Amino acid sequence: MCRHLAYLGPPVTLASLVLEPAHSLFEQSWSPQDMRGGGSINADGFGLGWYPEGDAALPGGPVRYRRQVPIWTDENLPGLAGTIRSGAVIAAIRNGTPGMPHGQSAVAPFMAGNWLFSHNGRIPGWPESTTKLAERLPVADLLRLDAPVDSALLWALVANRLSDGVPPADAVAAVVHEVEAAAPGSRLNVLLTDGEQLVATSWTHSLRVRRTGDSITVSSEQFGADDWEDVPDRSLLVATATTLHITPMEGPE
Numbered sequence: 725m726c727r728h729l730a731y732l733g734p735p736v737t738l739a740s741l742v743l744e745p746a747h748s749l750f751e752q753s754w755s756p757q758d759m760r761g762g763g764s765i766n767a768d769g770f771g772l773g774w775y776p777e778g779d780a781a782l783p784g785g786p787v788r789y790r791r792q793v794p795i796w797t798d799e800n801l802p803g804l805a806g807t808i809r810s811g812a813v814i815a816a817i818r819n820g821t822p823g824m825p826h827g828q829s830a831v832a833p834f835m836a837g838n839w840l841f842s843h844n845g846r847i848p849g850w851p852e853s854t855t856k857l858a859e860r861l862p863v864a865d866l867l868r869l870d871a872p873v874d875s876a877l878l879w880a881l882v883a884n885r886l887s888d889g890v891p892p893a894d895a896v897a898a899v900v901h902e903v904e905a906a907a908p909g910s911r912l913n914v915l916l917t918d919g920e921q922l923v924a925t926s927w928t929h930s931l932r933v934r935r936t937g938d939s940i941t942v943s944s945e946q947f948g949a950d951d952w953e954d955v956p957d958r959s960l961l962v963a964t965a966t967t968l969h970i971t972p973m974e975g976p977e
């Protein structure tokens with residue numbers, strides 16, 4: 725499965741999150757340690773999404789850089805990541821599910837308005853298992869899917885609730901439960917941010933969190949320092965740069 729991370733806090737370089745630490749996301753692309761149930765190397769593309777200097781209110785919203793190549797082959801990335809600073813970041817590396825298309829448009833983070841979204845996992849039986857859920861979406865939303873992959877549909881389901889005014893944590897939790905009911909055994913670790921708040925789920929895949937006095941980092945695998953905490957399976961994480969709440973998600977075991 726994929727690997728991803730999210731960061732909220734004082735502005736830092738993208739390189740300090742993705743490239744430079746020990747066992748960084750860059751290293752995890754070819755040497756992941758905790759895939760839990762599928763996948764090997766993450767060579768099917770990568771993506772970075774950030775808010776310039778952490779200011780979610782800037783016109784135009786977040787900025788995104790996605791490639792369909794393995795992260796270690798992008799010769800431009802070190803220079804870009806070493807000079808770009810942000811206080812709100814989502815980054816992902818992709819291990820594509822067999823049978824699903826490849827390409828830049830299938831790579832997280834997905835984006836709409838001021839939101840960035842990433843999914844680590846898979847929906848078994850896709851697309852047939854999610855047909856009834858997809859039918860609830862406006863046709864225009866389906867036509868706007870970045871790619872015909874389970875992660876893009878998952879994002880469309882969350883984004884639709886957000887557009888209806890559902891609070892972010894409620895939107896994510898509801899969609900996770902709906903997808904699990906439609907496709908039992910789904911792996912649904914997601915990250916969602918608007919640059920100020922972060923919502924994440926741990927659902928059948930590894931997720932860890934690191935707190936300092938003024939920052940929060942969530943990642944599929946720990947990197948850099950050792951002061952990480954495991955997020956229990958089937959949990960909902962809601963955070964800002966200085967607050968953290970983790971609650972159990974009800975549902976069948």
